[in-house]
Amino acid sequence: MLLGCIGDDFTGSSDLANTLAKQGMRVTQYSGVPDQPADPVIEAGVVALKSRSVPVEQAVAQSLAALDWLRAQGCQQILFKYCSTFDSTPQGNIGPVAMALAEALAARRVVVCPAFPAAGRMVYQGHLFVHDRLLNESGMEHHPLNPMTDADIRRWLSLQTGAPVGHVPFAEMRQGAAAIATALARAEEQGTPLIVVDALSDSDLIEIGTALDGLPLVTGGSGIAMGLPGNFRRRGLLSGQGSAWQGHAGRCVVLSGSCSAATRGQIARHLEAGLPAREIRAEEAVAGRIDPAEIAAWSMAQEKRPLVFSSAAPDEVRRAQQAHGRERVAAAIEALFAAIAKALVAAGAGRLVVAGGETSGAVVEGLGLSALDIGPEIAPGAPALRAALPQGGHIALALKSGNFGGPDFFAEASAILRGV
Ligand SMILES: Nc1ncnc2c1ncn2[C@@H]1O[C@H](COP(=O)(O)OP(=O)(O)OP(=O)(O)O)[C@@H](O)[C@H]1O
């Protein structure tokens, strides 16, 4: 394994794996820290954690455990992947995890770059934009777990680490890889290991990636990975075989626990098309009134692609959270989706499209999938995936971040998972 990656959530890890696979690396995504060695043909391994919103100490401990495993696989470079909207609080977890990894790797020149231009996320003069809005005016200021109230990534990181943060501004970054490398070296001399680098386009990210050749630690959104495979390729280290992914013809079911605007638009499109759907209400899930086996049997009996969803509007989510507690509602719905996925697979489903990072993590854990092969891209940030089932056989999956995908994502995913 050449490049070892640590993702702080499940769908974000697929997003990164997708970028690396598109650049020609042979990639596998692991569910948590594996307990056995990686297949030696794998060139980039992504350890998907659920460390984005857990207490800081747990995020640091999980990330260091992932680092140990990746180093044992011989990785030459480590990439810490977080959200392109920099999801974190003034306490953490991005800064403390980056610092802990930097210390473990003796890395003193560590880029911080959440840019993902294909999804409208750009870093300019140290500030993060979502399309034409500053992060703190993009809707992210209302995020239920980590409201992003400051778009200045340097200031936010300083709060998390208690230390000054370096910066490579736009004008210097645009001079290309050599100028970026010089600016990073200067920041290191000034004693600021974390260095925010501006990036507005994919070509900026390629230049930045080129400048990161040989550095032990890189951090960012999936965009920061765009230029890294080229460094390994130039050194003749890539096999050029790419992905070994295959489609799956079995029944396709869509599961959504995501309440994001993009997912709700995709659900609206499914309903408008008159396709079968079952809505799960938070109250029913909390009261344990839903039988996963019955939902699975209903899904398998539909002639067209069925959807099972709990994707309420913000007001309804708030009401359910006030009545039952945020953690309790989330845990009940996630456990239910994990049980439905298990029942579906037992009933012979071959393709699952899952919307929502937490929901995807619950489904993958519920199915006991340990490693996922990365296939073709369905939408920016969302690849097709394939995994061996612990009971034998395989399943094809799409795991979609809440904010990703166009209105027809479910139909597009279903077709690509079948391999057509
Ligand atoms: N009706 C509801 N009321 C309260 N919570 C809900 C409801 N429906 C779903 N949830 C919970 O909301 C959370 C949605 O998180 P999830 O990460 O799956 O989606 P997302 O936030 O849209 O995606 P991402 O994290 O990829 O951006 C889950 O924990 C889910 O169980």
Ligand SMILES: O=C(O)[C@@H](O)C(=O)CO
């Ligand atoms: O970076 C992103 O936006 C995604 O990969 C993600 O992490 C969303 O949860």
